[in-house]
């Protein structure tokens with residue numbers, strides 16, 4: 108989805124900056140954050156007391172051989188251990204819950220945002236890609252917000268604490284360590300960037316593979332019919348391998364980061380030990396102090412080593428947050444005006460196009476409509492006919508305000524729809540599309556899709572009117588039958604009647620009907636036709652017509668070619684004129700040729 112990436116700025120690519128977007132999500136759960144920080148500090152504090160105890164044991168405990176001293180000391184150590192254990196467990200709980208909470212909110216937000224984006228966005232984006240951002244990328248972010256961030260914080264606190272204690276224990280030895288730090292940290296930061304870049308690339312590759320898989324699984328019947336299993340498997344295999352190769356490159360960079368961090372830090376510790384042991388031999392330092400210093404140095408080195416790993420993980424998560432941020436930054440192309448004009452009430456059902464020109468954003472050079480004007484009066488039935496690609500469905504897309512015209516105006520009930528809230532406009536519309544969308548839900552839920560609060564009685568009444576009741580009752584669980592993804596368990600005619608029932612229940616004043624081109628058998632055809640007639644009753648209907656029966660019932664027929672209306676009139680008038688319509692009708696409505704002749708006379 109290269110187009111989406113165009114939104115991200117160059118600066119974001121080089122830092123952990125994208126993670127900042129998560130701040131508002133984390134900020135919402137102050138309680139969890141405070142709890143996590145508190146237990147984090149407690150656990151770090153408890154760990155940092157241990158080397159102190161060790162020094163006292165070495166320098167005093169064994170030499171004094173005082174058994175009560177040892178007993179007290181060990182009981183104190185047990186208490187420290189208990190505090191450490193409780194604090195660590197609580198920290199884990201707060202931190203992981205915070206991660207899950209943040210990611211749940213993020214998923215909800217991103218999904219909500221995506222549902223509001225204009226169809227222009229989906230013309231260029233792949234749905235599988237978006238799903239991958241919603242799942243795989245949020246999972247990485249979850250790890251970052253949860254364990255990784257807390258691990259980072261814990262190690263920073265431990266590291267700083269250990270360094271402070273080192274300075275207190277032996278300023279001279281500490282100086283040696285301080286000199287070594289930049290040599291360790293700077294390369295770490297550089298590697299982190301490389302990890303982040305590679306990880307983002309790996310996630311992109313994974314998303315591509317996911318997008319391909321979801322597209323092919325969605326079309327598994329076509330896939331099998333064309334016996335393309337082998338080639339599809341091959342392509343998916345290649346996509347997965349590409350994702351693996353990208354992931355391996357990111358892992359390699361991270362492994363190198365780990366090697367570098369551990370080697371440099373522990374070498375520094377050894378160097379310090381070397382110098383320190385000379386001090387002990389020279390009598391300028393006690394063995395216990397060296398032991399204490401060494402333990403702090405090991406703690407600090409461990410923290411630094413862990414931080415390098417954490418840095419890698421955070422870099423990875425920043426890649427994921429960046430991909431997620433791009434999706435959130437995508438603005439709907441169809442904007443809601445700041446002060447939307449109210450639609451007139453009660454609705455009338457009038458639709459007008461005034462000199463509308465339009466081309467699709469993905470194909471700006473090719474005009475889909477030019478200078479088109481039309482008026483549909485309330486309650487009127489208008490049929491639009493024309494050859495394939497003439498722009499008939501584009502008229503619907505503009506009425507639904509999927510896109511805005513480049514020139515001219517589209518008016519619904521006398522209001523320019525650019526000036527109204529798109530939702531207020533769409534509430535006046537019901538659509539029966541050519542390819543009916545059926546969701547993997549029950550028949551009743553599918554019918555109620557356009558009116559979620561509808562009662563069972565209302566759903567059944569709509570199904571009765573759409574002549575869908577009988578076939579639904581014949582399904583094993585009636586209205587509660589799951590109809591399968593994309594309605595695979597229903598016939599073409601049944602799916603259409605389900606869509607008609609959905610439109611009846613929506614009860615909108617304007618009906619947009621895109622007639623299916625696929626032929627149904629005579630009985631189904633009659634049922635669908637009857638259902639449609641009931642649906643059209645008392646509503647303004649604009650129908651992209653393919654059936655002669657529908658055309659004959661229309662009060663007016665608009666004939667389109669190349670994005671323009673070229674003829675207008677009733678069936679008889681247009682046939683009499685012997686123009687585009689007469690030619691089209693004799694070809695397209697072949698099946699009804701006799702009726703057509705009769706009507707023309």
Ligand SMILES: Nc1ncnc2c1ncn2[C@@H]1O[C@H](COP(=O)(O)OP(=O)(O)OP(=O)(O)O)[C@@H](O)[C@H]1O
Pocket residue numbers: 230467468469470475493494495496497498499500501502
């Ligand atoms: N989403 C889109 N992005 C880019 N171009 C599109 C898009 N949808 C349609 N077009 C193009 O716009 C033109 C008009 O298409 P439209 O779907 O309105 O035709 P139609 O008359 O409804 O055709 P049919 O009867 O075959 O459905 C066609 O050239 C088509 O290729």
